[in-house]
Amino acid sequence: xxxxxxxxxxxxxxxxxxxxxxxxxxxxxxxxxxxxxxxxxxxxxxxxxxxxxxxxxxxxxxxxxxxxxxxxxxxxxxxxxxxxxxxxxxxxxxxxxxxxxxxxxxxxxxxxxxxxxxxxxxxxxxxxxxxxxxxxxxxxxxxxxxxxxxxxxxxxxxxxxxxxxxxxxxxxxxxxxxxxxxxxxxxxxxxxxxxxxxxxxxxxxxxxxxxxxxxxxxxxxxxxxxxxxxxxxxxxxxxxxxxxxxxxxxxxxxxxxxxxxxxxxxxxxxxxxxxxxxxxxxxxxxxxxxxxxxxxxxxxxxxxxxxxxxxxxxxxxxxxxx
Numbered sequence: 001x002x003x004x005x006x007x008x009x010x011x012x013x014x015x016x017x018x019x020x021x022x023x024x025x026x027x028x029x030x031x032x033x034x035x036x037x038x039x040x041x042x043x044x045x046x047x048x049x050x051x052x053x054x055x056x057x058x059x060x061x062x063x064x065x066x067x068x069x070x071x072x073x074x075x076x077x078x079x080x081x082x083x084x085x086x087x088x089x090x091x092x093x094x095x096x097x098x099x100x101x102x103x104x105x106x107x108x109x110x111x112x113x114x115x116x117x118x119x120x121x122x123x124x125x126x127x128x129x130x131x132x133x134x135x136x137x138x139x140x141x142x143x144x145x146x147x148x149x150x151x152x153x154x155x156x157x158x159x160x161x162x163x164x165x166x167x168x169x170x171x172x173x174x175x176x177x178x179x180x181x182x183x184x185x186x187x188x189x190x191x192x193x194x195x196x197x198x199x200x201x202x203x204x205x206x207x208x209x210x211x212x213x214x215x216x217x218x219x220x221x222x223x224x225x226x227x228x229x230x231x232x233x234x235x236x237x238x239x240x241x242x243x244x245x246x247x248x249x250x251x252x253x254x255x256x257x258x259x260x261x262x263x264x265x266x267x268x269x270x271x272x273x274x275x276x277x278x279x280x281x282x283x284x285x286x287x288x289x290x291x292x293x294x295x296x297x298x299x300x301x302x303x304x305x306x307x308x309x310x311x312x313x314x315x316x317x318x319x320x321x322x
Contacts, residue, residue: 001013001014001047001048001049001050001281001284002260002284002285003048003050004192004264004266006165006190006191006192006264007142007163007165007190007191007192008142009079009111009112009141009142009165009192010050010079011050011051011079011192011266012048012049012050012051012079012266012284013260013266013267013284014049014051014256014260014266014267014268014269014280014281014283014284015049015050015051015052015053015081015194015266015267015268016040016041016044016049016051016052016053016268016269016270016271016277017053017196017268017269017270018037018041018052018053018054018058018063018066018067018270019055019058019063019196019270020032020037020270020271020272021033021037021054021058021059021062021063021066021067022058022059022060022061022062022063022065022066023058023059023062023063032272033059033062033066036272036273036274037066037070038066038069038070039274040271040273040274040277041066041067041070041071042070042074043274043277043278044277044281045071045074045077045078047277047278047281048281049281050077050078050079051079051081051194051266051268052067052071052078052079052080052081053081053082053083053168053194053196053268054067054080054081054082054083054105055082055083055085055114055116056082056083056084056085056097056100056101056104057083057085057116061100061104064082064101064104064105065104065105067080067105068104068105068106068107069106071105072106075107078111079111079112080105080107080110080111080112081110081111081112081113081114081144081194082101082105082110082112082113082114083113083114083115083116083146083168084097084098084101084113084114084115084116084127085097085116085117086115086116086117086118086119086122086127087119089115089119089122089126089127089130090126090127090130091129091130091133092130093130094127094130094131094134095130095133095134098110098113098130098134098139098140099139101113102139108139109138109139109140109141110139110140110141111141111142112140112141112142112143112144112165112166113131113134113140113142113143113144114143114144114145114146114166114168115127115131115144115145115146115148115156116146116147117146117147118145118147118148118149118152123155123159124145124148124152124153124155124156124159125155125156125158125159125160126159128143128156128159128160128161128164129159131143131160132160132161132162135162142165142166143160143162143163143164143165144164144165144166144167144168144194145164145166145167145168146167146168146169146194146196147168147169147170147178148167148169149181150181150182150185153167153182153185163189163190163191164191165191165192166191166192166193166194167182167186167191167192167193167194168193168194168195168196168268169182169193169194169195169196170195170196170197171193171195171196171197171198171259171265172195172197172198172199172200172204172255172259173200173204173236173240173255173258173259173296173299173300173303174200174203174204174224174233174236174300174303174305175197175200175224176300179193179195179262179265183262183263183264183265186263186264186265187263187264190264191264192264192265192266193262193264193265193266194265194266194267194268195259195265195266195267195268196268198255198256198259198267198268198269199252199255199256199269200224201214201219201222201224201225202214202219203224203225203230203233204236204237204240204251204252204255205250205251205252205255206237206240206241206251206252208225208230209230209234210227210230210231213225213227213230223305223306223307224305226305226306228306229305229306232303232304232305232306233303233305235299235302235303236299236300236302236303237251238299239295239296239299240254240255240296240299242295243288243292243295243296246292247286247288249282249283249286250279252269252279252280252283253279253280253282253283253286254283254286254288254296256269256280256283256284256286257283257284257286257287257288258288258293258296258297260283260284261288261293
């Protein structure tokens with residue numbers, strides 16, 4: 001597995017996102033948490049995937065516990081990232097929640113501790129005083145943020161008094177508004193953008209269409225899967241398929257390869273099975289040409305999904321129809 005070194009940390013370019021672990025809205029069945037998810041983590045380590053990302057809110061702590069049990073005996077192979085839900089991001093609260101996350105995962109330190117969302121009631125730098133203390137006592141190695149704008153990332157960086165290593169944002173060929181702004185700054189300042197939902201929750205796999213809508217509450221609540229947006233995605237999915245055929249690869253692998261071709265970007269796709277995890281990992285070895293990269297970027301530029309209030313209203317209507 002290819003890795004990048006940034007800010008004193010080494011991360012695999014393809015990581016593993018674990019939102020699905022412990023969460024019922026994905027509809028993966030009762031055996032997923034107890035049998036499949038641990039097998040996915042262990043196989044990820046076998047393949048050289050070091051970046052395992054979780055959060056205290058995923059399954060209300062269950063994801064951290066599943067990951068922790070799966071990495072027992074292999075802690076030194078893992079760059080463990082988890083996230084703080086910053087409801088009240090004051091120093092004693094942040095410290096307590098970090099200790100709780102570490103305990104659930106069964107580790108003595110967290111490699112990357114991230115603020116999951118900016119809290120509009122507090123300045124972006126508010127939790128950083130606690131983060132700095134957690135670094136000093138060795139509970140946290142690196143500090144990150146998630147869903148922060150560039151300006152908020154800079155403010156957090158200033159408040160920490162050291163580098164805020166990462167910003168984890170939704171970034172893919174289908175949703176580029178955050179990544180395109182953040183990536184140049186990350187590359188210039190030895191930081192990293194962690195792309196979550198790098199396959200747009202499966203949209204870029206090509207398995208869903210207006211005629212084949214997704215199942216499971218997580219995707220049904222995502223405006224990208226509205227019939228109109230699935231229709232609008234046809235051109236982008238067509239270009240992905242064309243490039244994939246040229247490489248004897250899948251559309252998902254091409255979408256991941258496009259992302260990690262960006263400087264200082266790593267991706268954390270989830271996986272519903274060991275086989276999907278293995279396919280995601282193989283994307284690290286897929287080399288796109290400059291022309292293929294440009295074709296994908298231009299198709300992405302032309303993809304304009306419906307968003308905003310109208311899209312939300314349609315989502316609500318579709319829920320009532322089910």
